[in-house]
Amino acid sequence: MQLRYFMISLDDYMLPCLNKKFFGIECPGCGAQRAISFLFKGEFADAFAMYPAIFTIIPLLVFLLADSFFTIKHSNTIIITLMVSSVILILGNYILKFI
Template identity: 45%
Template sequence: MKRLALQLEDYMLPCMWKKNFGIDCLGCGMQRSFNFLLQGEFIAALHMYPAIYTLIIMFAYLILHLKFKFKYGHRVILSLFSINISIIVINFIIKTF
């Protein structure tokens, strides 16, 4: 798995926002964080992009909800979305200042 992760580093997309304006965007670090997950570096992934785990949970739940149509699935997805947005914005503010 580490070999795959090392190969993925060659195909990571550059952040055009950071390239043009010199500051991180709201998604900066997500690719590297996912790469850390593939390498088994779970703490490093959390430090790189704190919303990585909640995003994975949200997308996994979304896929399950599309398959099984949970009764209150839309509320859970909306809650997870709100939590993710909060984590991403707070992380952006902390990194920026």
């Protein structure tokens, strides 16, 4: 029950997108906060629909953290793959918003 109350309060304090507020168009990062909120609630399909790159960014951050503490074989290849995948998903999602 405590996690549910935390998530309700988290939704109340999301930051607005300044790019959308001032210029009227969404930035490439729009939807990331809501996608994280959906992930905490267990709504994975909604998180993917909101911001698909969240499923590559989170493993990338976890892997970068783990790589700073442990020696991982082929870490450069894994990092580059996750980064390229994230950029492709971010740009693809951004382009699809305008179509």
